[in-house]
Structures are given as C-alpha cells and as structure tokens.
Amino acid sequence: MKGLPYKIAGLLLILFSLTYGLWSEVPELPIIEQSIRNLFYHVSMWFAMVVMMAVSFGNAIGFLSSENMARDRRSISLAETGMFFSVMGLLTGMLWAKFTWGAWWTNDPKLNGTAITMLIYMAYFVLRNTIDDPRKRARISAVYNIFAFVMMIVFIGILPRMTDSLHPGNGGNPGFNSYDLDNRLRLVFYPAVLGWVLVGTWIASLRYRIRNLEE
Amino acid sequence: MKKQIALFSVLSPLAAAAQNESVMYGNEKMNVVIGVITIIFIGLGAYLFSLDRKIKKLEDEK
Numbered sequence: 001m002k003g004l005p006y007k008i009a010g011l012l013l014i015l016f017s018l019t020y021g022l023w024s025e026v027p028e029l030p031i032i033e034q035s036i037r038n039l040f041y042h043v044s045m046w047f048a049m050v051v052m053m054a055v056s057f058g059n060a061i062g063f064l065s066s067e068n069m070a071r072d073r074r075s076i077s078l079a080e081t082g083m084f085f086s087v088m089g090l091l092t093g094m095l096w097a098k099f100t101w102g103a104w105w106t107n108d109p110k111l112n113g114t115a116i117t118m119l120i121y122m123a124y125f126v127l128r129n130t131i132d133d134p135r136k137r138a139r140i141s142a143v144y145n146i147f148a149f150v151m152m153i154v155f156i157g158i159l160p161r162m163t164d165s166l167h168p169g170n171g172g173n174p175g176f177n178s179y180d181l182d183n184r185l186r187l188v189f190y191p192a193v194l195g196w197v198l199v200g201t202w203i204a205s206l207r208y209r210i211r212n213l214e215e
Numbered sequence: 216m217k218k219q220i221a222l223f224s225v226l227s228p229l230a231a232a233a234q235n236e237s238v239m240y241g242n243e244k245m246n247v248v249i250g251v252i253t254i255i256f257i258g259l260g261a262y263l264f265s266l267d268r269k270i271k272k273l274e275d276e277k
Contacts, residue, residue: 001267011260018256019249023242202263209270213277 003202010198017044017192027182031100038096039185040192045089048196050156052082052204053121053149060145063138070212072138075145076128077207081200083121090114101166108166113155120148 001007021040029036056078063071093111094104105111124144131137160167181189239246 001264001271007264007267011256011263015253015256015260018252022245022249022252199263202267206263206266206270209274213270213273 003205006198007202010195010202013191013195014199015195017041017188017195021188021192024188025184027184035096035100036185038092039181040188042089042092042096044189044192044196045085045092046156047193048200049082049085049089050152051197052078052085052200053152055201056082057145057149060142060149063142067135069134069138072142073211073215074204074208075142077211078204079121079124079145080207081204083118083125084203085196085200086114086118086121090118097166106166108160109163110156110160110165110167113159117148117152117155120151124148 017040021037026034026036056075059071059075059078062068063075097106097111098104101108124141127144128137128141131140239250
C-alpha cells in the first residue's frame, strides 16, 4: 500500500492522544477543570481543517498556473476533508462552550468568524455543482478557493485577535503562550494535531482517488 | 486469515492488559473506558485500510 508509513503513523499518533490524553496529568484550572483535555481533541480538529484548506488553496494556485486537472481534483478533495473537520470542530466546540461559557453559542468573534468561513466554503461546493464544463468549473472554483482561503485567515486568524474573545490567545495576545499551554499539554496536543493532519491527508487522498476513477 | 492475525496482534496487548485485573480496575476504572475507545478507534483505522484496498482494486482494474 502506498504511503503505508504515514497512514500508520497518523493512526498511532491519534491513538496516543486518545489514550495518553486521558491518563496524563493536566494543569488545574478553574471552571475548565478536566475539560482542558478537550484541547487535544477539539482544537486539533481546527488545526487539521486549516492545514487541509491551506493545501487545497496551494493546489488551486497550482491549477491556475499549470491547468493540470489533477490539481483541481486534489483541491476539492482536500477542501471537503477540511469541511468535515470544521463540522466536527464546531460541534465539539459547542458542547465545550455550553459547559464552560454557559451557552451553546456565544457572540464570540471566533465563533461567528468560523460560521462565516463555513458558509463561504459551502458556497464553494455549491458553485462547483452549478458549472458543467470541467475546465471552466476548475478555473472558476480555483479562483473562488483563493478568495475563500484568504477570507478564512481573516475571519478566524486575524479578526478574533483584534477584539475581545472568549477564546484563549485572542484579544491582542499571541496564539500560544505560557499561560494557555504548558508542556504537559503540548506533549499530547502536538502529536494529536500531526496525527489528524496525516489521517486527514489519507481521507482526502481516498476522495481524490475516487474522483480519478470517476473521470 | 492474514487480516485476522493482524487484528489479533494489535488487540493482544489490550487483551493481556484486560487479563491483569489490577490494571483494568485501576485509575477508577477509567482504563476500561480507554480500552473501549482504543477498540473503536482501531476498528475505524481498519475500516479506512479496507476502503483504501477497495479503491486500489478498482484502480488496478482500470
């Protein structure tokens, strides 16, 4: 099987986060308490989503410069996988928010920014279905993908940092600092992110190969 | 058969841990939950592998 090492590595890294993430010692925080362990699961969904969308964006640019249809198929497959991670991230985030902030949905800039981002990507999937000519579809959706990715960076990476947010690392603070993350958390969090990125790549590659077969 | 052996070799450390009751009763039985999560996740991984193999077969036919 092609890419067997990365596939197994991805599964093992996630398995490590699922098991050791529950055994490990975590910092004692008020209100959040044991639910800080959601960092390993909820936050890694978003990291995986951003990586999927970034590679999708890279392939969209690659398509525009090479007119290679395989690039278009990679781009859409990665965006679909990224969308899956964002849905998982949103649902897990809502549950976590309910028992930390007291509501399923708050007017936090990161939440609203994410909702807008997801709508932008949904429009991308709809847009693709409205164009019958494959070359035209690939070209228009590549241009739209570039727009969608830039909007995502603005809505979830920049705007939440410029206003007050319930999310840590926002409201003028850098994303990661010693107050939010200690080394015990990092030890599980980073492997979890890498694991989900690898498994996400795998799932996207399956979708890509199915698309190739459909051609 | 190869598949069963592979699955068994993955699950055998878990089975060995389950035999050792002090491990499974420890940690306020949290280890039982971790065992359940492990089994589900290994199943999900095996499912991904089988999908991958099915697609490979279609690619070879083409």
